[in-house]
Amino acid sequence: MNIDWFPLLLSLRVAALSTALVLCFGTALAYLLSHKEFRGKNLLDSAITLPLVLPPTVLGYYLLVLAGRASPFGKAYEAVFGQPLVFTWQAAVVAAFLHSAPIYIKAARTVLEGVDYHYEWAARSLGASEWRTFWRITLPLARRGLIALGTLSFARSLGDFGVTIMVAGNIPGRTQTLSVAIYDAVESGNGNLARIFVVTISITALALLWSSNYWSRSARPSSAA
Amino acid sequence: MGIDARIVKRLPATGETAAFELNIHLQADVDITVLFGSSGSGKTLTLNCLAGFVRPDKGRIVVNEELYFDAETNVNRSPQHRRCGYIFQDHALFPHMSIRDNLLFAAPRNDCRVSELLEAFDLMSLAARKPAQLSGGQKQRAALARIMVSEPRLLLLDEPTRGLDVQLRENFYQLLKQMRERLQIPIILVTHQVDECLQLGDSVCFMDHGRILQTGSQDAVLAKPASVEVARSFGIYNILPAEIVTLDSRGSASLLRVAGQEILGPPLPGHLPGNRGFLCIRESDVTVAAQGEMNRLTLAIVGSSVSSHGIRVQCDHHFFITVSQAQWEQLRGSVHVEVILPSSAIHFIG
Numbered sequence: 358m359n360i361d362w363f364p365l366l367l368s369l370r371v372a373a374l375s376t377a378l379v380l381c382f383g384t385a386l387a388y389l390l391s392h393k394e395f396r397g398k399n400l401l402d403s404a405i406t407l408p409l410v411l412p413p414t415v416l417g418y419y420l421l422v423l424a425g426r427a428s429p430f431g432k433a434y435e436a437v438f439g440q441p442l443v444f445t446w447q448a449a450v451v452a453a454f455l456h457s458a459p460i461y462i463k464a465a466r467t468v469l470e471g472v473d474y475h476y477e478w479a480a481r482s483l484g485a486s487e488w489r490t491f492w493r494i495t496l497p498l499a500r501r502g503l504i505a506l507g508t509l510s511f512a513r514s515l516g517d518f519g520v521t522i523m524v525a526g527n528i529p530g531r532t533q534t535l536s537v538a539i540y541d542a543v544e545s546g547n548g549n550l551a552r553i554f555v556v557t558i559s560i561t562a563l564a565l566l567w568s569s570n571y572w573s574r575s576a577r578p579s580s581a582a
Numbered sequence: 583m584g585i586d587a588r589i590v591k592r593l594p595a596t597g598e599t600a601a602f603e604l605n606i607h608l609q610a611d612v613d614i615t616v617l618f619g620s621s622g623s624g625k626t627l628t629l630n631c632l633a634g635f636v637r638p639d640k641g642r643i644v645v646n647e648e649l650y651f652d653a654e655t656n657v658n659r660s661p662q663h664r665r666c667g668y669i670f671q672d673h674a675l676f677p678h679m680s681i682r683d684n685l686l687f688a689a690p691r692n693d694c695r696v697s698e699l700l701e702a703f704d705l706m707s708l709a710a711r712k713p714a715q716l717s718g719g720q721k722q723r724a725a726l727a728r729i730m731v732s733e734p735r736l737l738l739l740d741e742p743t744r745g746l747d748v749q750l751r752e753n754f755y756q757l758l759k760q761m762r763e764r765l766q767i768p769i770i771l772v773t774h775q776v777d778e779c780l781q782l783g784d785s786v787c788f789m790d791h792g793r794i795l796q797t798g799s800q801d802a803v804l805a806k807p808a809s810v811e812v813a814r815s816f817g818i819y820n821i822l823p824a825e826i827v828t829l830d831s832r833g834s835a836s837l838l839r840v841a842g843q844e845i846l847g848p849p850l851p852g853h854l855p856g857n858r859g860f861l862c863i864r865e866s867d868v869t870v871a872a873q874g875e876m877n878r879l880t881l882a883i884v885g886s887s888v889s890s891h892g893i894r895v896q897c898d899h900h901f902f903i904t905v906s907q908a909q910w911e912q913l914r915g916s917v918h919v920e921v922i923l924p925s926s927a928i929h930f931i932g
Contacts, residue, residue: 475670475672475674476674476676476677478633478635478661478668478670479668479670479674479676480676480687481634481635481660481661481662482661482662482664482666482668482732483687483688483731483732484662484665484688484732485687486662493687494676497678498677498678
């Protein structure tokens with residue numbers, strides 16, 4: 358049986374890019390929520406949580422409206438990159454980001470709040486700027502917890518289906534991720550292929566969850582020190 | 583040079599703590615000022631306001647003639663620009679860095695200075711170790727060395743000897759005295775240990791419930807505690823209810839009734855016969871009466887315990903006296919003890 362592994366490779370690429378975006382923007386937002394007081398903080402927190410409770414179809418609809426070819430963002434994207442965002446593999450990255458970022462930000466906020474503020478105060482009293490304090494003190498002390506969450510985020514990105522199929526579609530060889538390919542295989546009666554993909558994604562997710570747990574366990578002594 | 587800080591800070595009630603208000607006027611010179619008081623009196627909050635970690639609601643903080651905070655003109659210098667050396671209760675050495683890197687963090691481009699201080703604080707052989715690999719005393723030295731690298735203008739110490747044994751505490755006291763001589767900056771030390779207050783404090787500032795109840799030189803505060811609360815908190819006084827019987831017409835002495843007996847007291851200007859208050863005398867100023875000595879008080883012996891200075895005898899009225907082993911041998915079996923209260927050592931709190 359000749360298997361096309363493109364869906365797996367695309368899913369890994371999408372998950373890797375989505376996780377990179379989550380680590381950058383998610384950590385920044387989590388730091389903002391955990392360390393700063395500002396007007397609208399609760400609203401921002403609620404807005405970040407919203408994708409966790411909305412149905413994937415609703416999220417997908419929002420994305421289609423916000424990033425569609427007729428929208429200002431869609432037009433700007435097309436002008437810069439020379440192609441529309443929707444129904445491309447890049448749209449799958451956005452979908453995976455939306456699927457994994459909320460849970461990462463909520464948990465990362467707790468991890469960052471768990472860093473003993475005395476270390477940050479000590480750094481500031483020694484003359485370190487806010488950025489240097491974050492980069493040299495807060496981030497290294499929260500590193501293991503954030504890596505564990507990043508791994509979890511990667512695993513979650515691998516599994517997105519609903520938003521991906523709405524904004525990236527199901528174009529074999531272009532936008533068909535592993536979870537979409539499984540749906541496609543089942544729909545077309547290709548049980549063998551579906552089973553192989555199901556086992557593959559299950560083993561990958563299990564390995565990622567195991568490593569996330571490993572980093573979480575390792576995080577405890579460093580945050581308690 | 584010194585500190586002049588008026589600080590008002592209100593903390594609202596939370597699920598776990600009651601509402602709290604800090605309202606103080608703290609003045610300190612270039613010496614060691616001890617903020618003394620029980621837990622929850624606002625000592626650490628005062629340090630945090632001085633360091634810039636907590637913004638006061640009202641007030642003005644001037645350190646060494648530099649304005650750190652002024653609520654009226656909205657001046658609030660950031661902690662980075664206040665140059666306060668802060669020693670935390672847990673030292674706050676960065677756990678993921680070696681001791682050398684901890685020092686280098688404070689002075690990134692001054693490797694020579696870091697090496698000098700590692701040498702001066704006897705830390706050179708430990709420079710590559712992480713804080714978790716150091717003992718309590720070594721951590722304390724490392725924290726002080728890190729502060730020194732940053733060349734602070736003000737030193738803030740929050741119960742720095744908590745959890746350390748007697749020897750390490752003594753070593754720290756010596757180190758801090760040396761730093762006082764070398765740095766010539768104001769040093770504020772928060773503690774609720776009387777020994778530490780007596781050993782280090784040039785000035786004492788007694789705090790309770792967010793207020794300063796008494797401030798002054800250590801000698802002045804210890805000689806004349808302003809209230810029974812202050813005296814009780816130091817834990818070194820015998821405090822007995824007393825009534826003024828008569829006052830010398832020339833104002834040179836007084837006669838007090840204490841525990842149903844009359845003894846001579848100090849001059850009490852501003853008081854009248856019949857005024858009630860408390861007699862306060864340091865335990866170390868009380869001695870067992872010998873033949874012919876005046877100003878005796880007879881008390882019933884309630885119990886005894888061994889202390890580092892001898893035998894501590896507990897009498898009725900919660901009165902304590904420390905005697906030598908030989909004196910205790912003579913007292914053993916007695917129901918009463920006669921003690922001398924030198925009138926010059928008596929302080930009347932009206």
